[in-house]
Amino acid sequence: MYIRHSQEQEALQTPTMLHFHHHPPSPHRTPETGGAVIHWAQVYDALFDRILQPSEASIHALAQVKPGDQVLDVGCGPGRLTLAAQRWVGPTGEAQGIDPSPEMIATARRNAAQAGLAVKFQVSRVEGLPFPDATFDVVVSRLVMHHLSGDLKQRGLAEMRRVLKPGGVCLAVDFEPPTAPFLRLAVWHFLSPGMTKIDVRDYVPLLTEAGFAEVETGPTGSKFLSFVRGRSPEISNLLINKENTQ
Numbered sequence: 267m268y269i270r271h272s273q274e275q276e277a278l279q280t281p282t283m284l285h286f287h288h289h290p291p292s293p294h295r296t297p298e299t300g301g302a303v304i305h306w307a308q309v310y311d312a313l314f315d316r317i318l319q320p321s322e323a324s325i326h327a328l329a330q331v332k333p334g335d336q337v338l339d340v341g342c343g344p345g346r347l348t349l350a351a352q353r354w355v356g357p358t359g360e361a362q363g364i365d366p367s368p369e370m371i372a373t374a375r376r377n378a379a380q381a382g383l384a385v386k387f388q389v390s391r392v393e394g395l396p397f398p399d400a401t402f403d404v405v406v407s408r409l410v411m412h413h414l415s416g417d418l419k420q421r422g423l424a425e426m427r428r429v430l431k432p433g434g435v436c437l438a439v440d441f442e443p444p445t446a447p448f449l450r451l452a453v454w455h456f457l458s459p460g461m462t463k464i465d466v467r468d469y470v471p472l473l474t475e476a477g478f479a480e481v482e483t484g485p486t487g488s489k490f491l492s493f494v495r496g497r498s499p500e501i502s503n504l505l506i507n508k509e510n511t512q
């Protein structure tokens with residue numbers, strides 16, 4: 267969700283690519299990013315925790331998370347979904363969250379401590395995920411894609427694919443604007459004009475270009491949230507495709 271002015275200006279900044287080998291960003295400073303970063307973490311958490319909670323069950327099912335999985339929550343905000351993911355994977359799995367907002371990460375760490383869950387949160391950005399290739403079984407991101415301007419969606423998806431194990435699932439859930447004129451006007455006015463234009467189906471070709479297989483889109487169990495999902499190709503499929511192109 268954009269807040270109208272400052273983040274839209276931030277979204278106009280030139281994005282810069284970070285690679286896994288680069289030094290990790292300071293936990294106290296916002297790394298340079300083409301994404302629209304939210305700094306009002308505690309207010310965000312207070313406003314949206316209850317509203318977003320019901321989406322967790324359908325995200326769990328759509329992301330096909332299993333006990334023991336390694337899960338990454340990209341643009342985790344105050345970490346509520348990351349904490350839910352830690353409960354899904356149980357003690358043999360691990361969920362981690364990244365967000366470029368130091369305020370969001372501080373809130374997420376506080377929420378984890380309150381929940382008694384040892385979940386790792388890092389200040390980082392989708393354009394340079396601080397993890398080696400093929401680390402995670404599942405990458406989720408909720409309400410983050412529309413925060414990534416220009417080609418950053420594409421670059422972010424390439425990073426998500428890089429950190430997924432072969433066969434791993436990438437699930438992006440984003441805002442589905444209401445169709446009723448009055449509600450659209452409310453979104454335009456109170457959230458951001460840009461949010462009335464989001465169409466999650468537009469992400470399908472982006473996942474396909476990023477090399478995901480089995481790309482699908484559809485509604486989640488929650489009103490105003492839709493999903494797009496892709497699977498990182500299995501190594502055997504990659505080998506077959508490589509042979510076919512030789």
Ligand SMILES: C[S@@+](CC[C@H](N)C(=O)[O-])C[C@H]1O[C@@H](n2cnc3c(N)ncnc32)[C@H](O)[C@@H]1O
Nearest residue numbers: 267299301302303304341342343391392408409
């Ligand atoms: C609407 S919030 C969603 C937070 C959380 N996923 C949730 O469902 O409550 C969008 C989040 O995306 C983060 N964000 C912005 N630019 C980003 C980037 N380049 N990489 C990762 N996250 C980013 C923002 O800081 C913000 O916390």
